[in-house]
Amino acid sequence: MTANPDRYAVAGFPVKHSWSPFIHGLFAKQTGQNMVYRLLEIPPEHFRGDVLAFFADGGKGLNVTLPFKQAAAQLVNRLSPRAEQAGAVNTIIRQDHELIGDNTDGIGLVTDLDHNLGLPLKGKRVLVLGAGGAARGVIGPLLTAGVAGIHIANRSVGRAEELVELFKSLGAVTCSTFAEVTGEFDLVLNATSASMNGEVPPVPPSVIGERTVCYDMSYGSGDTAFTMWAKGYGASLAVTGWGMLVEQAAEAFFLWRGVRPQTRPVLDAIKKPMPGKKS
Ligand code: NDP
Secondary structure, eight states, X not given: OOSSOEEEEEEESSOTTOOHHHHHHHHHXXXXXXXXXXXXXXXXXXXXXXXXXXXXXXXXXXXXXXXXXXXXXXXXXXXXXXXXXXXXXXXXXXXTTEEEEEOOHHHHHHHIIIIISOOOOTTOEEEEEOOSHHXXXXXXXXXXXXXSEEEEEOSSHHHHHHHHHHHGGGSOEEEEOSTTOOSOEEEEEEOSSGGGGTOOOOOOGGGEEEEEEEEESOOOSSOOXXXXXXXXXXXXXXXXXXXXXXXXXXXXXXXXXXXXXXSHHHHHHHHSOOTTOOO
């Protein structure tokens, strides 16, 4: 590493668990980029001030994670079309004197499903559990990828109704509480943070048929509460969100550095147990 590497970070609260420094460190090494990537834990009341200070101090780019994705959309000077559609930002790019907000979560998920897992989305019936920042980021790209329809279920049904309003012009989108969901789906996406507490959203197991794929955006070492639940009810495949995490990071890296890193070696490195690093 030469002097004065370009500085990047991920802002969140809490953020200590984030694998983004590890992933971007491997991308930088693989592509020979002179940069560092750190954790930026920000108490919610300091979000705006600390982010502006990071950029005023020369920071080149920022990832934004839970719980700041919607606040970040309010802070930037300009939104990319996909961030505007989502009303949520997970990547901030400094361009001259402007901060541009983008959202790479959707492309990250679609690339993981379609490219890494070989699951084409066209014509699929999708159930999205959750209506927070992650759900906002993926619903538009899933509809654009040609899914037949999306049903959104959330604990606070008002937040799901907001998403129906936001995305109904792009395709068939409906919503309900968890308990009211009926029928079977091709793809069940857990976009809640329930797995972080070892919980499963209380959706009827009848949403799972023998060809259903269940995808938990949360990730940890091995199965999550949701993937265990899905396997127990006979899902054809139940996976965690590592692939989405690495693919959304690759897209952010490309936006910042203009170089597209290879994701397969990074996914392989994550799967190897590492001393001192807890998934
Ligand atoms: P938010 O805080 O914005 O939203 C959380 C969502 O989870 C809300 O819909 C909330 O419901 C729901 N929820 C929380 N706890 C429970 C529970 N016990 N039972 C049912 N629903 C619950 O978080 P994000 O949307 O940003 O993130 C959600 C998850 O997705 C996190 O685990 C995050 O790590 C993961 N994620 C993974 C990514 C990846 O690349 N793999 C990228 C982005 C996110 P309510 O509205 O009622 O409060």
